[in-house]
Amino acid sequence: MTPSPRGPVAIVGGGYSGAMLAARLAERGVASAVIDRTGGFGLGVAYSTDFDGHLLNVRSRAMSALAADPDDFVRWLAQDHPRWADPDGFAPRRLFGLYVQDRLARVEAAHPGLIRRVTGRAAAIEPDGVRLASGETIVASAVVLATGNPAPKTAPASAGPSAVIPDPWAPEALARIGADDDIVIVGTGLTMVDMLLVLDAGGWRGRAFALSRRGLMPRAHKAAPDAPAAPVEAMTTGRLSERVHAARRLADQRGWRSMMEGLRPVTADLWAGADTATRGRIVRHLRPWWDVHRHRIAPDVAAVIYRLLADHRLTLTAGRVRAIRDEGERVRLDWTPRHGATQPPRTARWLIDCTGPGHDPAGDPLTGPLLASGRARLDPLRLGLDLDALGRVLNASGAADPTLFVLGPPARAAFWETIAVPDIKKRIEDVVGALTDA
Numbered sequence: 001m002t003p004s005p006r007g008p009v010a011i012v013g014g015g016y017s018g019a020m021l022a023a024r025l026a027e028r029g030v031a032s033a034v035i036d037r038t039g040g041f042g043l044g045v046a047y048s049t050d051f052d053g054h055l056l057n058v059r060s061r062a063m064s065a066l067a068a069d070p071d072d073f074v075r076w077l078a079q080d081h082p083r084w085a086d087p088d089g090f091a092p093r094r095l096f097g098l099y100v101q102d103r104l105a106r107v108e109a110a111h112p113g114l115i116r117r118v119t120g121r122a123a124a125i126e127p128d129g130v131r132l133a134s135g136e137t138i139v140a141s142a143v144v145l146a147t148g149n150p151a152p153k154t155a156p157a158s159a160g161p162s163a164v165i166p167d168p169w170a171p172e173a174l175a176r177i178g179a180d181d182d183i184v185i186v187g188t189g190l191t192m193v194d195m196l197l198v199l200d201a202g203g204w205r206g207r208a209f210a211l212s213r214r215g216l217m218p219r220a221h222k223a224a225p226d227a228p229a230a231p232v233e234a235m236t237t238g239r240l241s242e243r244v245h246a247a248r249r250l251a252d253q254r255g256w257r258s259m260m261e262g263l264r265p266v267t268a269d270l271w272a273g274a275d276t277a278t279r280g281r282i283v284r285h286l287r288p289w290w291d292v293h294r295h296r297i298a299p300d301v302a303a304v305i306y307r308l309l310a311d312h313r314l315t316l317t318a319g320r321v322r323a324i325r326d327e328g329e330r331v332r333l334d335w336t337p338r339h340g341a342t343q344p345p346r347t348a349r350w351l352i353d354c355t356g357p358g359h360d361p362a363g364d365p366l367t368g369p370l371l372a373s374g375r376a377r378l379d380p381l382r383l384g385l386d387l388d389a390l391g392r393v394l395n396a397s398g399a400a401d402p403t404l405f406v407l408g409p410p411a412r413a414a415f416w417e418t419i420a421v422p423d424i425k426k427r428i429e430d431v432v433g434a435l436t437d438a
C-alpha cells in the first residue's frame, strides 16, 4: 500500500477514535471507510450505555472531541441538554455518545461521500486493505486499527461454570442476577464500579465480595477541580524511585489530585523518554496505583460505592484467584490473600469477571498474523504493537509502516495513556497529520 491523501483510509473500529478520525480526515478532504462490527458508529463500548447513572469520569470541559475547540462539548450540552452543561460536572456517558454521533453526522453532511460506514467485522489486514468476515475486501491506501479495548480475558482457571458472567459488557449480562443474590467480583476497577451501579439502580440488595491483586478501587474526583501542580524537575529525570519520592512530596504539598493533573500533559513524553527497564518497573509496581489515581470516578458514582462499602454489602480484598468451580447452582472461588493466613473458599450465586481488557496482540485475529508475518512486532514489554511517535506500526526490523497505524487504547505501548478522550484527541491529530502529509 502507498499512502495517498486521495485514497480511502480504512479505519477498523467505529468508536470515538475511529469515528472522530474519519471526521477529521473528511475535513481535510480525505476519504475513509469506517468498519465497525456493531454498527453503532461513534459509540464504542464506553458510550453505548443507555443508563444515565453511568457518568463520564472526565469533567465535561475536557471532553470536547475537537483538539482545536475545547468548549465544543460544553456548548453542545448547553444547547441540547442544559441540565448537564456545567463545564466542571460529569455528564452521562450516553450523552457523550450522542454528541460524537451528532458531530460525525454533521461532518458527513458537510463533506458528502467522504465517509463510508461499513457494518461488519474486520477479519484480516491484507496488503491492499481490510478483509471483512463476509469475504468483502475494503481496498485502502492505509489502515488504522482503532479497535478499542479487547474483551476481558475469562477469569483465570474458569472452565466456564454456568454461574460465571465472563463478559459483563455483553447485552443483558447482569439480567440473571436476582435482587438478593450474592456475588463474587474478580477485578476492583472501573468495570466493577460500572456493574455495581447498574445492579444498585436495579434494586439489587445482595452482597458482593470483590477481589483483585491489591484490592484497590478507583479514587474519586472532588466536586470542584484541582489546579494542576506542574511536575518538579526531580519527577521527570533520574531513577524511578527518586521520581516517585519527589511526586509524593509534591502530593503532600499540593494534594495528590493536583499532582496527577500536572502530570497529565507530560505523561506521554515521560513514557517515551523512559528506557525499557524503567517502563517494566512502572508496569509491574506503579501501574495499579497509577490507574486508580489517574482514572478517577465522578463524585456521585463514588457515593454509591462508598454507601455499599459502609453498609458492608461490598468488601474489597487483595488476593489472587487460584480456581473457579461450579458448586451446584453456585460458584466457588479458591483464592489466596495477598497478606495473612490462608482463607477458606468463597461461594456465591454469581461470579462477574471485571478484570478489564485482556490484551493479547499475538492471539488477536487481526494483529496476530501481522506479528507472525513480520509486518508488525511487539514492544519489548509485550503491551501491544510497537509503534513510532506518530502511531505507525514498526515492522520486525523496526521500520515504520506509513500505511498502518494504531489509535486509541491499543496504542498504549507507545504512549502509555491513550485511553481517555483528552489523550486520544491529540493522537487523532497526529494520525491525520501523518496521513495528509504523506
Ligand SMILES: Cc1cc2nc3c(=O)[nH]c(=O)nc-3n(C[C@H](O)[C@H](O)[C@H](O)COP(=O)(O)OP(=O)(O)OC[C@H]3O[C@@H](n4cnc5c(N)ncnc54)[C@H](O)[C@@H]3O)c2cc1C
Pocket: 012, 013, 014, 015, 016, 017, 018, 019, 035, 036, 037, 038, 043, 044, 045, 046, 047, 055, 056, 057, 058, 093, 120, 121, 122, 123, 146, 147, 148, 149, 194, 366, 407, 408, 409, 419, 420, 421, 422
Ligand atoms: C466503561 C468505560 C467508560 C469510560 N469512560 C470514559 C470517560 O468517561 N471519559 C473518557 O475520556 N474515556 C472513558 N473511557 C475510555 C474510552 O476507552 C475512550 O473514551 C474511548 O471510548 C475509546 O474509543 P475507541 O474508539 O478507541 O474504542 P472503543 O470505544 O472500544 O471502540 C472500538 C470499536 O471497534 C470495534 N471493533 C473492534 N474490533 C473490530 C473488528 N475486528 N471489526 C470491526 N469492528 C471492531 C468495536 O466493536 C468498537 O465499536 C471509558 C471506557 C470504558 C470501557
